Amino acid sequence: MIAIGSDHGGFELKEHIKKYLTEKGIEIKDFGTHSEQSVDYPDCARPVCEAVLKEECERGILICGTGIGISMAANKFKGIRAALCTNVFSAKMAKEHNNANIICLGGRVTGRELAFMIVDAFMDAEFQGGRHAERIKKIHEIEA
Numbered sequence: 854m855i856a857i858g859s860d861h862g863g864f865e866l867k868e869h870i871k872k873y874l875t876e877k878g879i880e881i882k883d884f885g886t887h888s889e890q891s892v893d894y895p896d897c898a899r900p901v902c903e904a905v906l907k908e909e910c911e912r913g914i915l916i917c918g919t920g921i922g923i924s925m926a927a928n929k930f931k932g933i934r935a936a937l938c939t940n941v942f943s944a945k946m947a948k949e950h951n952n953a954n955i956i957c958l959g960g961r962v963t964g965r966e967l968a969f970m971i972v973d974a975f976m977d978a979e980f981q982g983g984r985h986a987e988r989i990k991k992i993h994e995i996e997a
């Protein structure tokens with residue numbers, strides 16, 4: 854199960870990604886928002902982060918206008934490693950090296966087709982562990 858959420862700036866792209874992944878047979882839990890009415894991105898980040906932290910969902914996707922605000926908010930949750938990605942290589946590395954558990958996108962930045970490729974790269978990648986695990990441990994030491 855994949856958690857997805859957005860604010861109004863990411864709503865349209867969220868709907869497209871939801872449809873794209875659903876058609877691929879991937880189960881999606883949509884935490885909103887459900888319209889283009891203005892909402893605050895930290896409120897939208899929260900339920901997705903909580904679902905990932907509770908392991909109700911394996912990975913999360915968060916979208917705001919730029920992807921910046923929602924990634925900042927998500928990274929305040931202990932245990933969340935949210936990566937704002939605007940290209941396929943970063944999305945792959947975000948999982949392989951950084952073990953990102955949430956990918957963030959900018960609905961006003963990244964076009965739909967590129968966003969699909971970015972999401973695919975993130976979903977298909979696996980964490981490589983080893984030296985990368987040591988580095989993530991250091992992130993969590995800072996967090997503590």
Ligand code: RB5
Nearest residue numbers: 862917918919921922923
């Ligand atoms: C909302 O207008 C916009 O500020 C938000 O979607 C996001 O881009 C913030 O980082």
